[in-house]
Amino acid sequence: MDKIFQKERREELDLTIAFFFYQKFISFNVVRSRLFVEMCRALTQGAPTGYVPPGLEKLRTTLLTKAKKEVQKMLEPIMASWPTSGVSIVSDGWKDPTRHPIINFMVSSTRFAYSFMMLKRLREVKTALGSMVIFEFWYFWRKTDHAASKRVKDRVLDDAWWERVDLIIRIMDPIISLHRVADTDKPILGEVYEGWDSMIEFVRSIILQSECPEYETSTEAFCDTIHDILVSR
Secondary structure, X not given: OHHHHHHHHHHHHHHHHHHHHHHOOOOHHHHHOHXXXXXXXXXXXXXXXXXXXXOHHHHHOHHHHHHHHHHHHHHHXXXXXXXXXXXXXEEEEEEOOOOOEEEEEEXXXXXHHHHHHHHHHHHHOHHHHXXXXXXXXXXXXXXXXXXXXXXXXXXXXXXXXXXXXXXXXXXXXXXXHHHHHHOOOOOOHHHHXXXXXXXXXXXXXXXXXXXXXXXXXXXXXXXXXXXHHHHHO
């Protein structure tokens, strides 16, 4: 009986959540959000008896102030990187109630994009690199800097290293693609939010399907690490 009751209760909760989405025209992609999952978990596992959700006044005053402070704390390490990484000031066409434009600050990951392009280019010329390090003229450079030439040769001929390169490229491709979508003057903030959630799920599926060896932790833990990095940015 208890199992039947629990099943019926879950179905009631699912339908309640579904009606909220339907009646308020909320994008279904919201369910992919880590915050949505955490909210549901908190309500089902940690909410005190008789808990009542915050009202309009509390949401727009005290809770908003607390949330702002939390966001400021999360932004501190990002803002500290601005002198070296740079920052882009982006207006997506949205305005506040006083008709002032809403400005979004986005960290410019120039070094990230540069590393991605260089890694992708290395992969494209892998065959040529392999031929180079076994070519007879490689011997002459080896004599001038033996340690460096050995590191290069060992890396170029290391199949496991190239497997990791392939994985990194597959992970970074959708991230770079979303970055290109966001690089526009059009008002596409909503599309970027939806694309962000889809991108995170796509990256996770890439990692889970990968056969790349030598993870320092489990594949699931690696997924969680990448997810935390993406969300923190």
